[in-house]
Amino acid sequence: MVSDSKDLRLARFSCSAHLQRQWPEDLGAEVAFAGRSNVGKSSALNAITGQSRLARTSKTPGRTQQIVFFTVDPNRRLVDLPGYGYAKVPHQLQKHWGKMVRHYLENRIALRGLILPIDIRRGFNRLDKQLLDWCGHRELPVHILLTKSDKLSKAASNIALVDLEREIRWDQTTVQLFSVLHKIGIEAAGIKILEWLEGSH
């Protein structure tokens, strides 16, 4: 199959799930998005799939505690994991997030890679690093989108990228600049996702 980021435009909502038994059958390949609340994860998903309302951009961060599955074709899916780290979310809910996401990352056979948006002005926090550790343990490749890179100059963006790369301890991690607003890196992110999705064909 030819890599064409237009494929991702076929993504459609499939289901949202609290429990493993609600997940679609664990066949084919999928790529998941995980990230801190308000980092621009939904905007990234929407831009990469060329759909303005596929993932709901969060007006009340921390609201969605479900895993949302989107079907690209019968064998390929995109997955939106619940956002984390919103200050007002009670500790109990934060723990629930950790359990749910870790369970998904550790048990999902179809999972080929994780897209991790990080706000270019903020860098990693504790939960971002925890997520990278889980991926490292599972040997799952990670691709980091340095979101909202329109907020920094080109030079400052490149410095932030190099600084962040230095902190990465999981060697199957790649990083790129990303901005929905200035349309930076949207196609490159789509190509990465398709590489992962098609690697299993």
Ligand code: GDP
């Ligand atoms: P989520 O909580 O991670 O899903 O984040 P959202 O996609 O809902 O975005 C959170 C906020 O960041 C919204 O106000 C978006 O408009 C804003 N945002 C998202 N992407 C960009 C970007 O590329 N540049 C800028 N400047 N703001 C962005």
